[in-house]
Amino acid sequence: MKILVFNAGSSSHKSSLYEVAGHLPTTAPEPLWEAQADWTKAQGKTDLTIKAHGQTTDQELATDTRTEVINQTLKTLWSGDTKVINDLSEIAVVGHRIVHGGPDFTASVHIDQHVKDSIQKLAVFAPLHNPANLEGIRTIEDLKHDILQVAVFDTSFHRQMPIEAKVYPGPYEWYEQDIQRYGFHGISHQYCARRSAQVLGKNVEELRLVNCHLGNGCSLAAIKNGRSVDTTMGFTPLEGLMMGTRSGSIDPSILIYLEREKGYNADKLDQMLNKQSGLKGISGISSDVRAIREGIRAGNQRAKLALDIFIHRLRSAIGSMVATLGGIDVLTFTGGIGEHDQATRASTCEAFGFLNLKIDQKKNNASPVDVDISTPDSAVRVLVIHTQEDWEIARECWHIVQKK
Numbered sequence: 465m466k467i468l469v470f471n472a473g474s475s476s477h478k479s480s481l482y483e484v485a486g487h488l489p490t491t492a493p494e495p496l497w498e499a500q501a502d503w504t505k506a507q508g509k510t511d512l513t514i515k516a517h518g519q520t521t522d523q524e525l526a527t528d529t530r531t532e533v534i535n536q537t538l539k540t541l542w543s544g545d546t547k548v549i550n551d552l553s554e555i556a557v558v559g560h561r562i563v564h565g566g567p568d569f570t571a572s573v574h575i576d577q578h579v580k581d582s583i584q585k586l587a588v589f590a591p592l593h594n595p596a597n598l599e600g601i602r603t604i605e606d607l608k609h610d611i612l613q614v615a616v617f618d619t620s621f622h623r624q625m626p627i628e629a630k631v632y633p634g635p636y637e638w639y640e641q642d643i644q645r646y647g648f649h650g651i652s653h654q655y656c657a658r659r660s661a662q663v664l665g666k667n668v669e670e671l672r673l674v675n676c677h678l679g680n681g682c683s684l685a686a687i688k689n690g691r692s693v694d695t696t697m698g699f700t701p702l703e704g705l706m707m708g709t710r711s712g713s714i715d716p717s718i719l720i721y722l723e724r725e726k727g728y729n730a731d732k733l734d735q736m737l738n739k740q741s742g743l744k745g746i747s748g749i750s751s752d753v754r755a756i757r758e759g760i761r762a763g764n765q766r767a768k769l770a771l772d773i774f775i776h777r778l779r780s781a782i783g784s785m786v787a788t789l790g791g792i793d794v795l796t797f798t799g800g801i802g803e804h805d806q807a808t809r810a811s812t813c814e815a816f817g818f819l820n821l822k823i824d825q826k827k828n829n830a831s832p833v834d835v836d837i838s839t840p841d842s843a844v845r846v847l848v849i850h851t852q853e854d855w856e857i858a859r860e861c862w863h864i865v866q867k868k
């Protein structure tokens with residue numbers, strides 16, 4: 465069975481094509497084809513990288529319109545050197561990462577008009593994500609109307625969080641109006657929890673895990689008995705940690721002050737908090753940790769401050785998750801920063817010496833993937849896991865096809 469996956473993040477659009485014959489494999493297989501379009505180029509251009517037949521091909525697309533980028537990406541599936549299928553009818557199911565599922569979606573579902581309407585309605589809460597997710601669904605519909613499409617939600621994994629982790633301490637009416645903590649990156653957190661246990665040869669149910677998903681968007685999940693019991697993102701993917709362009713948690717009075725005294729309106733505040741804050745807002749250079757590290761090497765003080773705040777907030781949020789769990793067995797790093805930036809891992813871990821958490825610097829520096837980088841005498845296992853959201857989505861699709 466061929467499963468196509470769309471994973472639209474805030475800084476990139478990733479797609480993968482998997483072939484699953486018979487049973488689900490226990491580890492993620494290599495996709496037949498993989499594509500990544502990055503939104504970091506100058507306006508009107510997009511970088512596209514395709515992996516197929518064991519080769520990587522880079523292209524520059526003369527567009528930055530999402531639908532057009534998705535269409536051009538898809539064409540490489542059935543044409544040129546990257547061709548892996550004859551046409552779309554070979555694909556049994558298309559799975560989409562949907563970032564905001566609101567209160568209703570506790571599991572993955574087959575996409576129908578009601579599901580599309582819900583994703584549309586929730587777009588106001590995830591403006592960087594849900595509109596992109598819908599465009600992916602519509603692009604596939606335009607190409608082939610009867611193909612089975614499945615929605616896999618970032619929020620589902622957190623829906624069983626205890627109520628005290630879900631309800632904001634505002635008026636109770638907020639909760640009744642669905643203004644509550646949803647949490648995101650659930651597809652990644654779910655995959656990483658299972659994969660961490662697998663790497664350690666343990667059952668996920670017997671571990672207390674803190675999973676650090678550090679990409680362009682960043683969030684932590686505290687996982688116990690294989691379930692999310694707390695997370696740093698909330699009503700929207702803006703709460704919690706400092707991120708690439710998002711502030712994370714701030715005193716809400718700042719917004720009241722800016723509105724009352726400085727004449728800011730909702731659109732301007734939204735733009736400021738979602739796009740002009742975080743690593744980019746503080747450094748003034750970029751949302752990308754690689755560029756910030758370059759800035760630090762060149763002596764840029766704001767670049768240094770940006771990363772110092774990032775680490776300070778990350779450490780304190782991990783501490784809070786450990787308290788919620790009543791201890792910690794496994795600390796997992798994942799996402800673009802978590803997987804690739806060894807200095808972030810090292811300085812985060814340094815703070816947890818008091819828990820007798822120790823990492824092996826050599827292992828940490830060796831660009832590890834799916835390995836334990838802690839020392840044998842560390843009281844906490846520290847893992848670097850390559851998150852495979854696409855595979856997690858493909859697994860969900862496989863289960864839905866089996867049920868049908």
Ligand SMILES: Nc1ncnc2c1ncn2[C@@H]1O[C@H](COP(=O)(O)OP(=O)(O)O)[C@@H](O)[C@H]1O
Nearest residue numbers: 473475476679680681752753799800801804805
């Ligand atoms: N080699 C690297 N070294 C340090 N940071 C990296 C590296 N590669 C990627 N990153 C960081 O990861 C971020 C992208 O993370 P990713 O998880 O791919 O993003 P998204 O949230 O869009 O899925 C980049 O903005 C950058 O900060």
Ligand SMILES: CC(=O)OP(=O)(O)O
Nearest residue numbers: 473474648679681701
């Ligand atoms: C929810 C979220 O922030 O996703 P991403 O990290 O892909 O932007």
Ligand SMILES: [Mg+2]
Nearest residue numbers: 473474679680
């Ligand atoms: Mg991502």
